[in-house]
Amino acid sequence: MTVSIQLEVNGKPVQAAVEPRRLLVHFLREDLGLTGANIGCETSLCGACTVLVDGNAVKSCTMLAAQADGASVTTIEGLARNGELHPLQEGFWEKHGLQCGYCTPGMILSANYLLAQNPSPNDEEIREGLKGNICRCTGYHNIVEAVKYAAERMS
Amino acid sequence: MARVLGTSIKRREDPALITGRGKYTDDLKAEGMAHAAIVRSPYAHARIRGIDTSAAEALPGVLAVLTARDVAAAGIPGVVPVGWLLPDLKTPAHPMIAADTVRHVGDAVAVVVAEDRYIARDAADRVAVDYEPLDAVADVVAALEDGAPAVHEEAPGNVAFDWEIGEREPVDAAFASAAHTVELDLRNNRLIPHAIEPRAVLASYDSSTGEMTIHMTSQNPHVHRLLMTLASLGMPEHKVRIVAPEVGGGFGSKIHHYADEAIVGLCSMKLDRPVKWTATRTETNLTDAHGRDHSTRCALALDADGRITGLRVDTAAAMGAYLSTFAPAVPTYLYGTLMSGQYDIPAIHCHVTGVFTHTTPVDAYRGAGRPEATYVVERLMHLAGDATGLGPVEVRRRNFVSPDAFPYQTQVALAYDSGNYGPAMDRALEMIGYDDLRGEQASRRDNGAKQIGIGFSSYIEACGLAPSAVVGSLGAQAGQWESADVRVHPTASVTVYTGSSSHGQGHETTFSQIVADRLGIEPEAVEVIHGDTDLVQFGMGTYGSRSAAVGGSAIAKSVDKIIEKGKKIAAHLLEASAEDLEYEDGSFRVAGSPDRALGLGDVALQAYLAHNYPDDLEPGLSATSFYDPANFTYPFGTHVCVVEVDTETGTIELLRYAAVDDVGNVINPMIVDGQLHGGLAQGIGQALWENAVYDESGQLVSGSLMDYAVPKIHNLIPFELDRTTTPCPHNPLGVKGVGEAGAIASPAAVVNAVVDALSPFGIDHIDMPLTPEKVWRAVNS
Numbered sequence: 001m002t003v004s005i006q007l008e009v010n011g012k013p014v015q016a017a018v019e020p021r022r023l024l025v026h027f028l029r030e031d032l033g034l035t036g037a038n039i040g041c042e043t044s045l046c047g048a049c050t051v052l053v054d055g056n057a058v059k060s061c062t063m064l065a066a067q068a069d070g071a072s073v074t075t076i077e078g079l080a081r082n083g084e085l086h087p088l089q090e091g092f093w094e095k096h097g098l099q100c101g102y103c104t105p106g107m108i109l110s111a112n113y114l115l116a117q118n119p120s121p122n123d124e125e126i127r128e129g130l131k132g133n134i135c136r137c138t139g140y141h142n143i144v145e146a147v148k149y150a151a152e153r154m155s
Numbered sequence: 156m157a158r159v160l161g162t163s164i165k166r167r168e169d170p171a172l173i174t175g176r177g178k179y180t181d182d183l184k185a186e187g188m189a190h191a192a193i194v195r196s197p198y199a200h201a202r203i204r205g206i207d208t209s210a211a212e213a214l215p216g217v218l219a220v221l222t223a224r225d226v227a228a229a230g231i232p233g234v235v236p237v238g239w240l241l242p243d244l245k246t247p248a249h250p251m252i253a254a255d256t257v258r259h260v261g262d263a264v265a266v267v268v269a270e271d272r273y274i275a276r277d278a279a280d281r282v283a284v285d286y287e288p289l290d291a292v293a294d295v296v297a298a299l300e301d302g303a304p305a306v307h308e309e310a311p312g313n314v315a316f317d318w319e320i321g322e323r324e325p326v327d328a329a330f331a332s333a334a335h336t337v338e339l340d341l342r343n344n345r346l347i348p349h350a351i352e353p354r355a356v357l358a359s360y361d362s363s364t365g366e367m368t369i370h371m372t373s374q375n376p377h378v379h380r381l382l383m384t385l386a387s388l389g390m391p392e393h394k395v396r397i398v399a400p401e402v403g404g405g406f407g408s409k410i411h412h413y414a415d416e417a418i419v420g421l422c423s424m425k426l427d428r429p430v431k432w433t434a435t436r437t438e439t440n441l442t443d444a445h446g447r448d449h450s451t452r453c454a455l456a457l458d459a460d461g462r463i464t465g466l467r468v469d470t471a472a473a474m475g476a477y478l479s480t481f482a483p484a485v486p487t488y489l490y491g492t493l494m495s496g497q498y499d500i501p502a503i504h505c506h507v508t509g510v511f512t513h514t515t516p517v518d519a520y521r522g523a524g525r526p527e528a529t530y531v532v533e534r535l536m537h538l539a540g541d542a543t544g545l546g547p548v549e550v551r552r553r554n555f556v557s558p559d560a561f562p563y564q565t566q567v568a569l570a571y572d573s574g575n576y577g578p579a580m581d582r583a584l585e586m587i588g589y590d591d592l593r594g595e596q597a598s599r600r601d602n603g604a605k606q607i608g609i610g611f612s613s614y615i616e617a618c619g620l621a622p623s624a625v626v627g628s629l630g631a632q633a634g635q636w637e638s639a640d641v642r643v644h645p646t647a648s649v650t651v652y653t654g655s656s657s658h659g660q661g662h663e664t665t666f667s668q669i670v671a672d673r674l675g676i677e678p679e680a681v682e683v684i685h686g687d688t689d690l691v692q693f694g695m696g697t698y699g700s701r702s703a704a705v706g707g708s709a710i711a712k713s714v715d716k717i718i719e720k721g722k723k724i725a726a727h728l729l730e731a732s733a734e735d736l737e738y739e740d741g742s743f744r745v746a747g748s749p750d751r752a753l754g755l756g757d758v759a760l761q762a763y764l765a766h767n768y769p770d771d772l773e774p775g776l777s778a779t780s781f782y783d784p785a786n787f788t789y790p791f792g793t794h795v796c797v798v799e800v801d802t803e804t805g806t807i808e809l810l811r812y813a814a815v816d817d818v819g820n821v822i823n824p825m826i827v828d829g830q831l832h833g834g835l836a837q838g839i840g841q842a843l844w845e846n847a848v849y850d851e852s853g854q855l856v857s858g859s860l861m862d863y864a865v866p867k868i869h870n871l872i873p874f875e876l877d878r879t880t881t882p883c884p885h886n887p888l889g890v891k892g893v894g895e896a897g898a899i900a901s902p903a904a905v906v907n908a909v910v911d912a913l914s915p916f917g918i919d920h921i922d923m924p925l926t927p928e929k930v931w932r933a934v935n936s
Binding site: 019021022026029034035036037038039040041042043045046048075076077079080085089092093094096098099100101102103104105108123126127128130131133134135136137138139140141142143144 | 165168170172175177178179273352353401406436661825829832833859860865867868874897
């Protein structure tokens with residue numbers, strides 16, 4: 001049995017028939033080939049799979065593809081516009097906010113949501129806003145710097 | 156041109172990773188790819204009475220279900236080997252798939268292959284295994300008690316090895332005549348590495364050629380190929396290609412050869428089509444080699460002046476259910492040899508018992524033995540500061556190996572090549588504002604529940620593994636050199652093929668800086684290739700903070716060979732003598748005649764044209780080097796942690812963390828600082844939150860991120876870093892290595908700080924992790 005869904009992914013309309021149990025992250029990664037969202041756990045804790053669903057940061061391993069029917073989804077692949085990096089992408093590059101890069105797409109999209117809610121967060125607000133995303137490489141020091149860099153660029 | 160060594164140029168790795176274009180193993184697809192799911196033991200110890208695979212096989216979309224019988228029928232070696240042998244080491248077989256006995260929760264008993272990953276997992280649930288549960292022992296101390304359940308018949312008393320270093324009698328004499336002694340019983344808590352990318356493999360066998368390509372999460376593809384072909388699959392080494400694409404962190408866990416990757420290889424051979432397997436977090440936590448897990452009794456003897464006269468250490472180190480790849484080396488040659496720390500200690504004895512337990516195997520995890528050694532030495536130094544009345548700073552300073560004593564021969568085999576420990580301590584004290592902090596601490600002592608503590612850790616590590624002959628004499632079944640093939644193309648751009656395989660460290664950026672600096676060209680003109688056994692000559696990989704010191708030195712050596720050859724070509728073209736040529740800023744010049752010069756590009760082109768060329772020289776401009784270091788490298792430093800402990804609730808707040816590290820010359824300061832940040836997070840995580848907990852039946856009760864507390868961003872604080880620079884005297888770059896320093900130094904600094912805060916309560920030790928409950932209980936006992 002499948003259900004048919006229609007949604008927008010990175011600004012483009014998508015139609016598909018999916019198994020009801022298919023996770024959004026598998027739909028994005030395996031059916032659409034958008035492998036930027038990574039899977040780091042199955043308990044909705046690591047945040048590597050974070051995407052934006054209607055502007056909200058969502059862990060796509062705990063949402064069914066069927067639940068995204070009618071939604072607008074943004075993945076890391078859809079963040080750069082017209083070949084120009086998003087200020088958060090620039091910030092992570094400038095400030096060495098990533099090492100292995102596995103958590104980075106989710107971290108950037110969570111930070112994107114944070115800055116949409118609070119365009120000029122202080123250090124504490126950045127740390128509070130990103131606590132749903134785990135990075136094992138950076139010790140988070142430069143992630144805070146990267147988000148501050150982006151916030152300044154975007155203001 | 157400007158120098159590029161020592162410059163924080165941005166990483167060339169990042170554009171792909173920040174846009175989602177980087178390809179990790181699970182991102183890869185192959186034509187006809189099937190998916191594997193591995194059936195694992197839910198018991199820590201059980202006999203397998205039978206396995207019924209029929210319900211799984213009946214599920215539409217299932218292609219195969221394999222068990223140990225299929226491994227035996229395939230006529231392959233079918234085992235997972237250990238790569239480091241100690242005298243009298245017990246080496247019971249570790250079968251790829253358990254045949255009649257399972258020995259830890261997560262031990263593989265069957266594998267299902269299906270057309271998609273959902274079906275594979277459904278089918279795995281339908282494999283019915285009839286287990287007869289047996290008594291299990293998960294605790295390292297309990298496993299040594301009389302009558303403990305045996306993990307392997309071949310290892311009576313669960314003893315895998317009994318090892319010692321140093322002399323016992325001089326230590327006994329030192330204690331007999333000591334003015335002060337301090338002693339400690341401690342646990343070094345078991346850790347789960349938690350690379351955020353779980354382990355994954357895509358194996359593609361092609362029966363028409365007999366070749367197999369394996370993409371996998373690997374820190375050392377050539378080592379994996381050797382172990383996979385020799386001990387597990389029995390394939391010819393040259394018929395297997397292992398590729399490590401983007402690798403999402405490792406911290407040691409992706410060094411080791413595991414059963415799972417070999418099982419997936421076997422599935423691909425059986426089905427003659429590509430098969431992919433990606434671990435879930437729970438699976439990766441049950442099967443990635445864990446770290447640490449020591450129980451230690453240790454003691455320090457000092458004379459009336461506070462000078463150390465002897466150190467005694469006795470450790471039981473968990474090996475888990477099987478010996479993982481380098482497991483026996485970790486609590487021995489990477490632990491006992493570090494017991495002199497930064498100190499001149501005349502007598503040391505360290506005894507280690509390796510212990511089988513019904514748990515996931517234990518092997519190298521960031522720091523591997525050296526964090527455990529540093530924890531022993533630096534916890535004892537804290538106690539020694541109290542016992543002698545000298546305090547933590549003076550007792551360390553008084554015992555530092557003097558800067559004029561290098562090379563310094565320790566009593567535990569290592570000879571430190573260089574060091575200057577005082578300045579790092581001085582700088583750390585200055586950064587932290589030590590005297591003011593002590594003043595604030597004193598003012599709070601009788602005033603309220605929140606107490607401040609200041610903790611030190613003056614660490615040494617031995618890294619850059621290291622002379623092959625030495626590690627061979629100690630039991631390594633591998634060399635410890637590194638290789639580099641540097642090819643200058645006819646247009647003077649360069650490709651480097653390195654045996655160091657990156658998994659987040661930024662090798663492509665830093666190695667291009669090494670070549671650019673030495674060759675006087677732009678870093679953009681240098682490409683770096685790694686992580687592919689078909690492209691790269693044999694290499695040992697990335698672990699033990701060795702990539703810059705050993706891999707980078709191999710690159711430097713190759714560049715030097717290219718310059719020497721280039722001089723001969725240039726000399727021929729300039730009608731000069733090669734001895735009179737100098738190479739600087741990308742040009743070969745005749746000394747004293749600045750107008751007689753040829754650029755690297757001119758020489759490179761002539762090297763490939765070979766039209767007008769020296770008779771005794773081969774065409775081409777490339778060089779391969781296998782660099783085998785003369786010694787380990789010895790980074791060191793002093794870290795200071797400041798905490799506030801709420802004595803009413805037991806909660807700990809990190810206030811400051813200052814680290815002064817001496818990692819020798821620095822290639823890219825931004826990357827070096829990033830490595831320290833990450834290591835600090837892992838070491839602080841060990842001290843405060845992380846713990847792999849087994850219950851008495853051998854269940855891993857902290858096997859998911861719900862229960863295992865990996866540090867999150869709001870748990871940590873900004874780190875304050877600085878450096879002193881004492882270059883390594885024996886490698887061409889003067890670099891020492893930085894990947895593990897943070898994880899080595901920080902657990903002791905944090906625990907010392909908390910114990911310092913709690914000193915009014917007479918508390919001199921709490922075992923890691925320092926949870927609020929443990930702190931509260933210590934305060935209230």
